[in-house]
Amino acid sequence: MRQTILVVDDESDVIDLLRFNLQKSGFDVIEATHGVEALEKARKHRPDVIILDLMLPEIDGIEVCRKLKSEDHTSAIPILMLTAKGTVADRIEGLETGADDYVVKPFSPREIVLRIRALLLRSTQTPDGTLVETGPFSINKNTLVATLCGKKLDLTTTEFKLLALLIDRRGKSIPRETLLREVWGYHSTVDSRTVDTHVRRLREKLGTESSCLETIRGEGYRFAMGT
Amino acid sequence: MRQTILVVDDESDVIDLLRFNLQKSGFDVIEATHGVEALEKARKHRPDVIILDLMLPEIDGIEVCRKLKSEDHTSAIPILMLTAKGTVADRIEGLETGADDYVVKPFSPREIVLRIRALLLRSTQTPDGTLVETGPFSINKNTLVATLCGKKLDLTTTEFKLLALLIDRRGKSIPRETLLREVWGYHSTVDSRTVDTHVRRLREKLGTESSCLETIRGEGYRFAMGT
């Protein structure tokens, strides 16, 4: 799958140079020559990186950057800013606005490609441990939402934590004591039936898939491997 | 807890300048004037960031960078390289060697501080994204526990989600609408004050650190950068 780079510059020779080198490096290229067009194309295409010149007609690069970084659909797109040589104030303003990197004109196309590669590495490097998917289940640790066959499960917080932990360690029998400690923060009650009750409730909410949640008699509970 | 920066340059006036500005920005500073000393101090002290000049006596900056990035104990330390103006080949070589960023001499100290902040922001997230630490705060998305100065915060689930999202995107103003959508799952109530109420409650629980949670009037809320 080729990644897409949006190149924004009002100088067509810069665009030509970048298009040639980026395509040679395996990227798809979208172009824009002014700020409004850049915003429009960024919103529509959601490129993997945006190369953005500071000096643009009508809406300047700083303003474009600010807008893109403030909109949810575009804020995660890395922005590499092109700046005129020596304008330190521009560079600082760009960084403060949320640009992810900058390159000073005149630049080497090779440097651009390397920096884009670095940006892409960083933006995809978060192998997101906050999202777990297995079989018909998915667990999102940011939103605390679990789904079963694409349908949101109506879980309490404790049920979510329990399910998340069991799924994280699917295939392994987890003793009640461990569940108490890691889900409940080590409740001190001896011979508590708290875990059992919450497992029950969780099973009720899993419906036909509740058989994934197995009892290991005398040991604990286990989420079935391979689901 | 102050973070430590190792500054490596054979020019004492550069070291003086950086030491002054970094300490003023709240960092502790370690210094080295040549490559062997830099390697030694990096291995011994394990600083949070290394500022590394390319041109060094004996072992040059590229070689230092290569060694540090190839050793387990030091490979995760972000390296910001200082390069002479115009030497594109140096910059490319630095990036290929594994430097995390570079700044062209002569530089603005403010730009250095900003870039260090950006590097630190990236390096305090674990690879799987379920544990985030910044300043005195830590967020654990597995246990749904947040701590402040090592002490567990007594947060409700909603408060935890709110804090986690704001810290994930610290430095950025998050509109209320965004918070409603991402924390509450897009509550449909118009002109709801729900977000404001939960921010209040969260602030109450943060005590003296509540000033980290800033109101951007007419926009939304922001968790302060650099904490």
Next chain:
DNA sequence: GGTTCGTGTGACAAAATCGTCACAAATGGG
């Protein structure tokens, strides 16, 4: 088969959480 222990289930009540309202205070613009 009988017995003991482990787990499931129905139900209860206390505590926690949440969203909303009304009013106070702060902010920004004219």
Next chain:
DNA sequence: CCCATTTGTGACGATTTTGTCACACGAACC
């Protein structure tokens, strides 16, 4: 300074969550 809008704060009540108890049922062993 005044005014309008935005945000902070005190407080309330409805709903949800939680842990526990008692009893039923199942599993394993003798």
